[in-house]
Amino acid sequence: MLIQEIIKLLRKLHGKKEVSVTAPTGIVACSLGGQTLHSFAGVGLAKADAETLLSKVLDNKRVLRRWRMVKALVVDEISMVEGEFFDKLEYLARMIRENDEPWGGIQLVVSGDFLQLPPISVGKKKNSDSDKEYAFEADSWDQSFQLQVGLNTIFRQSDPQLIKLLQGIRKGELDDEGLELLEQCRCIDNEPDETVVRLFPRIADVSRVNDMRLKGLGEEIIVYEAFDRGERHWIDQLDRGIAPNNLQLCKGARVMLTKNLNVKGQLVTGATEMVMKPLTWNVEVGDKIRATRLQLPLILAWAMSIHKSQGMTVDRLHTNLSKAFGFGMIYVALSRLRSLDGLSFSSDFHPSKIKAHPKVLEYYKNHFE
Numbered sequence: 072m073l074i075q076e077i078i079k080l081l082r083k084l085h086g087k088k089e090v091s092v093t094a095p096t097g098i099v100a101c102s103l104g105g106q107t108l109h110s111f112a113g114v115g116l117a118k119a120d121a122e123t124l125l126s127k128v129l130d131n132k133r134v135l136r137r138w139r140m141v142k143a144l145v146v147d148e149i150s151m152v153e154g155e156f157f158d159k160l161e162y163l164a165r166m167i168r169e170n171d172e173p174w175g176g177i178q179l180v181v182s183g184d185f186l187q188l189p190p191i192s193v194g195k196k197k198n199s200d201s202d203k204e205y206a207f208e209a210d211s212w213d214q215s216f217q218l219q220v221g222l223n224t225i226f227r228q229s230d231p232q233l234i235k236l237l238q239g240i241r242k243g244e245l246d247d248e249g250l251e252l253l254e255q256c257r258c259i260d261n262e263p264d265e266t267v268v269r270l271f272p273r274i275a276d277v278s279r280v281n282d283m284r285l286k287g288l289g290e291e292i293i294v295y296e297a298f299d300r301g302e303r304h305w306i307d308q309l310d311r312g313i314a315p316n317n318l319q320l321c322k323g324a325r326v327m328l329t330k331n332l333n334v335k336g337q338l339v340t341g342a343t344e345m346v347m348k349p350l351t352w353n354v355e356v357g358d359k360i361r362a363t364r365l366q367l368p369l370i371l372a373w374a375m376s377i378h379k380s381q382g383m384t385v386d387r388l389h390t391n392l393s394k395a396f397g398f399g400m401i402y403v404a405l406s407r408l409r410s411l412d413g414l415s416f417s418s419d420f421h422p423s424k425i426k427a428h429p430k431v432l433e434y435y436k437n438h439f440e
């Protein structure tokens with residue numbers, strides 16, 4: 072919400088074309104109406120060294136123009152951006168713009184929480200302590216910003232008990248009181264109420280549950296194909312967003328809205344009928360729309376991945392916390408909720424699955440405490 076206000080301000084300040092809105096994943100980029108950071112940068116997977124990437128960009132007029140024109144670059148969910156990639160981009164910006172200031176003079180605005188999901192490479196590389204894993208470990212991080220601000224007001228939750236529990240889990244801690252609170256949410260018979268969203272760490276479980284539930288209804292399945300316009304390259308980015316290319320629905324399917332609709336009270340609890348019209352998702356680069364998708368603003372919602380849920384708010388969820396892996400995952404899952412009444416989880420939960428990366432804790436301690 073805050074980043075959207077900042078984008079509005081930046082656009083007023085610099086002009087729409089001069090502000091680029093990005094995120095490391097398609098899903099977040101799409102929800103902000105922007106593009107992925109990789110596609111903005113025009114560097115593909117960016118595995119090559121900085122010099123090779125530079126010559127690649129210098130060969131691409133369109134990408135080059137974008138780098139030269141941008142005055143403010145917004146990157147949301149910065150926790151998922153790798154430190155090494157951050158440094159490569161900073162170098163590219165200086166070289167392309169022939170300007171020695173950090174980022175070649177681009178105003179960089181990033182937001183996120185490093186105690187949420189990390190870059191995929193975290194913990195996978197050998198000697199990870201010496202690698203630049205997180206963006207804050209990049210050599211250029213400190214000089215990239217005039218200001219680093221900690222946001223401390225919690226809006227999503229209001230229950231002080233839940234806030235305390237989540238603040239502990241965020242830092243990898245769970246005391247007896249918290250454990251007891253969680254125990255009350257344990258699902259005795261292991262099968263959650265069908266009307267609750269199930270969050271899974273792994274995508275295979277998500278598809279399995281959604282498919283099974285859809286077929287289990289025994290109704291005729293209708294496929295809604297998205298109507299896309301734009302070049303393949305940009306449509307690929309839409310594919311990584313939340314609106315599916317092929318949406319399978321049937322009578323009675325459990326769905327979730329994927330856009331905020333101003334429905335003036337039509338979607339009140341208990342309402343079962345509403346005509347859903349297709350809406351558009353755009354990939355915007357500067358003031359140009361590069362690709363657009365027309366699709367119903369719905370996805371199957373018996374199950375969802377924790378990765379997809381990052382950034383969302385849900386009223387009720389069920390999760391199997393025993394399968395959580397890596398840092399921040401349990402915190403991301405549980406912090407989607409507004410209230411603890413909405414939580415249920417399967418019986419095999421180990422507090423050891425709650426993990427906060429020591430490097431992140433150190434970074435926060437040094438900068439914000």
Ligand SMILES: Nc1ncnc2c1ncn2[C@@H]1O[C@H](COP(=O)(O)OP(=O)(O)OP(=O)(O)O)[C@@H](O)[C@H]1O
Nearest residue numbers: 072073074183184187225226227381382383384406
């Ligand atoms: N200034 C505000 N006033 C009122 N409500 C707010 C405000 N900021 C955020 N909210 C509400 O709080 C919830 C979380 O907001 P938002 O998704 O922007 O936060 P976030 O920091 O990105 O969260 P996360 O990173 O955990 O997903 C939303 O439901 C939003 O409507």
